[in-house]
Amino acid sequence: xxxxxxxxxxxxxxxxxxxxxxxxxxxxxxxxxxxxxxxxxxxxxxxxxxxxxxxxxxxxxxxxxxxxxxxxxxxxxxxxxxxxx
Numbered sequence: 734x735x736x737x738x739x740x741x742x743x744x745x746x747x748x749x750x751x752x753x754x755x756x757x758x759x760x761x762x763x764x765x766x767x768x769x770x771x772x773x774x775x776x777x778x779x780x781x782x783x784x785x786x787x788x789x790x791x792x793x794x795x796x797x798x799x800x801x802x803x804x805x806x807x808x809x810x811x812x813x814x815x816x817x818x
Contacts, residue, residue: 745807746779747772750786750798762795772803 748770751761761767770786773779779800790796 741775743774743804744776745772745774745803746776747801747803748779748782748786748798749801750790750796752793752795753797756794759797759799768798770798776800776802 749767750770751767752763754760754762768786770782773782783798783800786798790798
């Protein structure tokens with residue numbers, strides 16, 4: 734008998750975006766207009782969604798999209814080990 738395949742650990746990521754108050758800021762101009770793109774089960778799928786949205790809004794210098802590592806907020810033990818150097 735074959736062993737059942739192990740399901741990868743779910744590491745939730747949220748992709749959000751919107752127009753910022755100023756360049757270099759992370760404060761949104763209007764919270765009612767924040768684009769909640771979605772929640773994704775891993776970084777790779779969140780990155781694909783982030784990249785697609787970022788490319789659609791490339792002409793607006795104040796429009797930014799972010800990937801939020803929800804798994805780190807829900808389970809701080811998933812925080813990666815610090816890098817040396």
